Amino acid sequence: MSDNKTVGQLRAMFFAHTLAELAGFAPTGPAITRWGNAWWARRTGRALPDPLNHKWADYLTGRLPRSDVRAALIEDFPILQTVLDDPLWPLLQRLLHPLEDTGCWAMQLRLNGRVFYYFSAGRLVRLCGVPNWRRLAGLLALLGSERTEDYWSHVWLRRVLTDYVLCACLDLPGRIDPLDLYVLLEEAYRLGKFGRVSDWPNTRASFQYQLSRFQRLRRRLQARGWLQGWGFSERLLFWRLLGNRNALARLLTSAPAVSLTRGDLVSQARHWVRQAQRDHVSFAEAAPGAWRWCDSSRGHTQPFAWVIPRS
Structure with missing residues (x-):
């Protein structure tokens, strides 16, 4: 069982695990260490360090890369900035x-x-x-x-x-x-x-x-042919079915048939998918001093930088 994480640690973990998905390596200590050292060597034109820098593994458990490494990662994988922001x-x-x-x-x-x-x-x-x-x-x-x-x-x-x-x-x-x-x-x-x-x-x-x-429900719907894969449309359909327990129960106990096919289900969900896309x-951004609707005496937290327009 994992130890409790702070918000900052969780943010750093999402950064590193998203990097693993984008770069295509397994989110494990050895894998990120091998990938990270090879990537940094290519970026800097240096030989692979010996011994390897094992701080990479710490990124998966809640440590952010130092600023220069982080900036280089974001340059190669811009979506990482949206994770941080x-x-x-x-x-x-x-x-x-x-x-x-x-x-x-x-x-x-x-x-x-x-x-x-x-x-x-x-x-x-x-x-x-x-x-x-x-x-x-x-x-x-x-x-x-x-x-x-x-x-x-x-x-x-x-x-x-x-x-x-x-x-x-x-x-x-x-x-x-x-x-x-x-x-x-x-x-x-x-x-x-x-x-x-x-x-x-x-x-x-x-x-x-x-x-x-929920994982079992997903597997059963996939096994019966109602869900194929786990893409955008499948995730939306699964979510909507949770709100209609009668329909969900029917699909869990039957496979696609002449009376109701997967095509019928997808057709009914087509409008939901288009709307969600x-x-x-x-x-909305708000400059400092424009927080009339907040009680600034409670907690005394300054406005967060992400809602302050960039100069």
Whole structure:
């Protein structure tokens, strides 16, 4: 069982494990050491060091590369910068502070450039999109809001958050232990930042059991021919089926047949897929001093750099 990680360590782990996926090496200590030393030798024109630099393995467990190495990695793999800049990390830091006001995050949340001023189940479905860790910040920002106008959005999100987190944990980068993410979310939950969430696992064992159940559901749907592979469309279809337990039960006990084929299922989901591909979740930028909706006396945290426009 993994030790508890800080937000900063988890951010560094996501960086390294995403690198493993992009560069095509196994997310293990020996593999990243071999790849990292060979890559650095090519970048610098030097011979492979002897002995090898084994600090690379530490990156997989929560240590960020030093600035020059990190800049070079980002130059070769630009998506790594988006991992570091993901709003999930500063949002988690704020949620884990007992006193912080999180209303500013809901005010900055945008779906296709539009704010969330009122309850709309349709917009919340689109906010969820395809379950992925990169979408978690949007859900948590709205759920952690203290604005009264978000009450009904909270009611809706509390019904789906557990399933969403479990689905997102099916696709974490590399071999990141989902427990590391769960532990931080559980800490925020115990601070009361999300209210009372349906079926929330209150222990690590409960979380692992529920995640194993989702993995079994996925395998059964794949074995029966309803899901082929695990791409964008398959993940979205799996998520939508979780919200329709009658349909899910029917598919789990039958294989595609004349009366209902996989083509029928894909056809019904085509609109969902097109919509999810078009939707874009973001947070509006806000300059220092423009935080009228936040109570700056609670927690005394400075505005996060990622929402300050670059000069």
